[in-house]
Amino acid sequence: MVFSNAEGSSSRNFYYTAVLWMAIGMSFGLFAACLLIWPDLVKAVPILEYFTFGRVRPVHTNLVMFGWLSGAYFATLFYMVPRLAGVKLYSERLGNFTVLFHNLLMTSYGVVLLFGRTMGREYAEQPWINKMLTVVMFGLVGYNVIMTFANRKEKELYVSAWYMLGAVITTPVVYIIGNQFLFPNNPIAGVNDSVANWFYGHNILGYWFTPVGIGAVYYLLPKMTGAPVWSHRLSMIGFWVIFFVYGPTGAHHLVNGPVPYWLQTVAIAFSVTLIIPVWTVLTNFYGTLNGRWGAVKESVPLKFLVSAMVFYFITCFQGPMQALRSVSAITHFTNWVVGHAHLALLGTFSFIMFASIYYALPRLTGREIWSAKLMEWHYWLSLIGFTLFFVSLTIGGLVQGSHWALNQSNSFITSVIQQKPYHIARAVGGTMILSAQFLFIYNIFRSAVAGKAFTTASSGSQVESAAATGA
Amino acid sequence: MFVAIQVPQVAHAEHMSGGTNDLMGLYGGASLLLGFGGLLGMLGLVPRRWRRLGRRWGTWLLVAGVTVLAVGGYQISVKGKVEEVLGGEAYGRMAAQQIIGTLGAFVLFWSGVYYLARRAGVLNMGESVKYSVLRNGDPADRTASRVARPGEQRLMWIPFAAMGVLALFFTTGVLIVLYRLSAAGV
Numbered sequence: 001m002v003f004s005n006a007e008g009s010s011s012r013n014f015y016y017t018a019v020l021w022m023a024i025g026m027s028f029g030l031f032a033a034c035l036l037i038w039p040d041l042v043k044a045v046p047i048l049e050y051f052t053f054g055r056v057r058p059v060h061t062n063l064v065m066f067g068w069l070s071g072a073y074f075a076t077l078f079y080m081v082p083r084l085a086g087v088k089l090y091s092e093r094l095g096n097f098t099v100l101f102h103n104l105l106m107t108s109y110g111v112v113l114l115f116g117r118t119m120g121r122e123y124a125e126q127p128w129i130n131k132m133l134t135v136v137m138f139g140l141v142g143y144n145v146i147m148t149f150a151n152r153k154e155k156e157l158y159v160s161a162w163y164m165l166g167a168v169i170t171t172p173v174v175y176i177i178g179n180q181f182l183f184p185n186n187p188i189a190g191v192n193d194s195v196a197n198w199f200y201g202h203n204i205l206g207y208w209f210t211p212v213g214i215g216a217v218y219y220l221l222p223k224m225t226g227a228p229v230w231s232h233r234l235s236m237i238g239f240w241v242i243f244f245v246y247g248p249t250g251a252h253h254l255v256n257g258p259v260p261y262w263l264q265t266v267a268i269a270f271s272v273t274l275i276i277p278v279w280t281v282l283t284n285f286y287g288t289l290n291g292r293w294g295a296v297k298e299s300v301p302l303k304f305l306v307s308a309m310v311f312y313f314i315t316c317f318q319g320p321m322q323a324l325r326s327v328s329a330i331t332h333f334t335n336w337v338v339g340h341a342h343l344a345l346l347g348t349f350s351f352i353m354f355a356s357i358y359y360a361l362p363r364l365t366g367r368e369i370w371s372a373k374l375m376e377w378h379y380w381l382s383l384i385g386f387t388l389f390f391v392s393l394t395i396g397g398l399v400q401g402s403h404w405a406l407n408q409s410n411s412f413i414t415s416v417i418q419q420k421p422y423h424i425a426r427a428v429g430g431t432m433i434l435s436a437q438f439l440f441i442y443n444i445f446r447s448a449v450a451g452k453a454f455t456t457a458s459s460g461s462q463v464e465s466a467a468a469t470g471a
Numbered sequence: 472m473f474v475a476i477q478v479p480q481v482a483h484a485e486h487m488s489g490g491t492n493d494l495m496g497l498y499g500g501a502s503l504l505l506g507f508g509g510l511l512g513m514l515g516l517v518p519r520r521w522r523r524l525g526r527r528w529g530t531w532l533l534v535a536g537v538t539v540l541a542v543g544g545y546q547i548s549v550k551g552k553v554e555e556v557l558g559g560e561a562y563g564r565m566a567a568q569q570i571i572g573t574l575g576a577f578v579l580f581w582s583g584v585y586y587l588a589r590r591a592g593v594l595n596m597g598e599s600v601k602y603s604v605l606r607n608g609d610p611a612d613r614t615a616s617r618v619a620r621p622g623e624q625r626l627m628w629i630p631f632a633a634m635g636v637l638a639l640f641f642t643t644g645v646l647i648v649l650y651r652l653s654a655a656g657v
Contacts, residue, residue: 083609154607156600157593222604226615231516232601244581248573266573272499279507283516286627294623295614302614310630314637321645324496330648359612394641402648406655 003096007088010095012364014075015357016448017103019441021067022350024110026434028060033427037420051114058125059113065123065204066134067106069345072353073212074098074141077164079360080219081145084161086154090147098140105133119186121179121197123204128184135172135182142168159235163215166243170207174200191258199250205344206246211239213349214281216356217305221288223359224302225295230287238280245273252323256332264325271323278316285309300375301355307383308355311347315340330405335422336397339390346433347386354378354440361444367451374443378436385432388425396422498543506536 004010035041035053042048082089089095108130112118118125126134145168149161157165178200180188188196218235222228229235251259251267289296289306296302318340322331331337358375362368369375396419403415511517512529588594605611 083607084604086607154603156595156603158600158603160604219604222601222611223609224612224614226605226611226617228601228605231514232598233514233596234510234516235601236596237510240581240585243584244577247577269499272496272503275503276507283511287516289627291619291624292617293626294619295617296626297623298617299612299614301612306630310633310637313634314641317638318641320496320499321641326649327645330645330652363609391640394644398644398648402651405648405652 003093003100005092007092008079008364010089010092010099011075011078011360013096013099014071014078014102015361015364016445017099018068018071018075018353019357019437019444021063021071021106022437023434023441025060025063025068026430026437028056028063030427030430030434032056032060033423033430036423037427050116055114055116055118058118059110061123062109062113062125063106065209065345066109067102069209069349069353071102071106072357073208074102076212076216076353076356076360077141077145077168079356079364080160080216081148081164084154084158084164084219085148085152087148087151090144090151094140094144098137098144101133101137101140105130105137108133121193123201124179124197128182131175131179131182135175138168138172138175142172158218159229159232159239160215160219162236162239163211163218166239167208167211167215170243171204174203174207178203194254194257195251195259195263198253202250202253203246206242206249209345209349210242210246213352214238216352217281217285217308220301220305220352220355220359221285224299224305225288225292227288227292230284230290234280235284238277238284241280242274242277245270245277249274249323252319252328255323255325255328268323268325272320274316275320278313282309282313300372300379301358303379304351304355304358307379308348308351311343311351315343315348318343330401331397332401334397334400334404335393335419335426336401339393339397342386342393343390347390351382354382357444361447362451362454365448365451366454367447368454369443370446370451371443374439378440378443381432381436381439385429385436387429389429389433392422392425392429396426498539502536502540502543504536505532505539509533509536 031051032053035056039053042051078089078095109126112127112130113125117127119127124131145164149157149165176182178196180186180193180196186193218229248266248270251263252271255264255268257264285305296306321327322336322340358369399418399422400415403418404412407415509529509532512521512525512532514529515522515526517525585594
């Protein structure tokens with residue numbers, strides 16, 4: 001048989017391939033950051049001269065969103081859903097086929113964009129055929145997840161199950177509508193297309209990246225602390241509010257633009273209301289951790305989760321703020337927005353996936369993580385590098401925004417030159433982040449061949465005995 | 472209806488930068504604080520000594536939050552100049568219909584999902600569900616059985632301080648820019 005049916009194989013394979021796409025996607029990101037500092041970096045260099053910012057940047061966004069983060073999400077779904085449902089994954093064989101499909105599609109993603117074939121729509125640059133295949137990919141994963149739940153033995157649907165089911169059902173709908181119903185001739189044009197684009201662009205965050213990420217947190221936190229979530233009822237209120245409120249928020253990307261005024265106002269109002277589900281998640285997170293903070297000292301995955309929640313709070317603090325018309329007028333199109341996007345996708349959801357990988361891979365492979373020291377390096381280098389990254393972009397963005405507002409279009413080039421120190425700081429932060437990920441990838445691939453056997457003892461005896469003997 | 476609302480028929484160029492002030496943000500923030508506080512009180516998710524108070528006043532706080540939102544929204548829309556600038560009452564009616572239609576579509580859809588979930592018996596909001604993840608056979612991490620040591624609770628102040636500092640940082644940055652722009656008469 002070409003595709004393995006071994007339990008856990010599709011989840012493991014998705015994790016391994018996702019981290020490779022992370023390395024590739026983030027490398028393109030760093031390259032793009034360098035191009036902002038040295039725009040003529042590859043001018044007249046054979047072959048590389050085609051790697052212009054306009055091509056490299058969408059390669060970066062597509063590969064990190066769909067190659068790395070979505071790949072890791074598929075792996076997480078294939079790991080957690082069976083355990084939430086109390087049965088095996090519906091089809092590991094289909095899951096492994098999806099791994100192959102995903103990798104081929106992501107290769108196509110990168111090649112197509114590097115050849116300059118772009119639709120010019122944010123997060124939807126791919127040509128029509130790749131979009132069809134993307135819907136097929138989400139459909140394959142969704143089918144596997146839904147059928148697993150349909151055959152479940154666990155009658156109760158824990159909050160993570162709700163989030164994950166909601167994600168796999170709504171994401172194809174969001175993708176199809178936001179990508180012009182997959183018609184190849186782009187029937188929606190002009191300003192109306194930007195409305196459709198941002199319906200998709202924001203809701204791919206709200207109906208795909210957020211629910212699976214938050215669902216993973218609700219799963220991992222009890223497993224790492226030994227405590228059930230503080231309030232299931234509150235978590236369910238958060239789930240229903242997020243799925244109700246997220247839909248109309250897309251037009252906050254078009255505030256102060258030539259779109260209907262009422263649409264902007266609806267988007268702003270719903271963006272502010274998004275604070276509610278965020279507070280439910282944070283309240284539950286800190287409520288569950290209450291009295292168990294010592295575990296954070298000894299667990300790198302928990303450190304990643306705690307940091308992710310800080311970044312999640314900040315992302316969702318910035319979001320409603322920058323949706324307001326007066327704030328949007330100074331932050332729109334600036335580096336502030338770039339920092340904000342990375343706070344969500346890297347600071348929050350990638351950090352959650354790092355925790356998920358450190359938790360799940362030992363259980364999938366039967367091997368402990370090879371080096372605790374490398375885990376610590378991965379965490380601290382990622383955290384410090386990312387803090388430098390988003391702080392420099394935030395300050396740079398405010399400088400840009402105020403310059404543009406004060407000087408109108410008179411000295412745009414001056415504003416570009418002024419950004420150089422911030423771009424340098426951002427690139428330094430990006431280098432630290434990428435280095436951390438290389439350490440991470442090395443560690444988990446080493447674990448696959450040289451990690452100690454994973455034991456299921458959860459008595460914490462190793463921790464306690466080490467403490468008792470002062471080791 | 473859902474699809475039709477996502478595709479606006481006409482795009483008006485009434486971006487109206489600076490048209491409506493962001494007072495709605497203040498009303499929204501106040502409403503959220505009241506509403507969320509009320510919700511926590513109603514669910515008994517407050518410190519023990521406040522639980523009785525929370526259960527007694529929680530619903531009223533929630534109602535107060537919704538009231539602030541509704542009254543604030545009404546006040547802003549009465550003060551707003553959209554109809555007057557852009558060609559009159561007919562436009563205002565169309566805008567209102569479009570807003571209500573959009574909200575109606577979302578309420579209907581998610582209410583339907585909620586109703587179907589309840590009918591199917593899969594919607595359990597009770598606290599018993601939260602233990603299912605701990606008994607699903609997936610072995611917990613070693614840290615799950617770690618005994619807490621004195622003083623470790625103070626670690627929670629690190630992320631709390633980080634959130635506070637960052638929120639202050641972003642807010643201050645934005646306010647400084649807005650102040651500079653208004654001082655420059657922009």
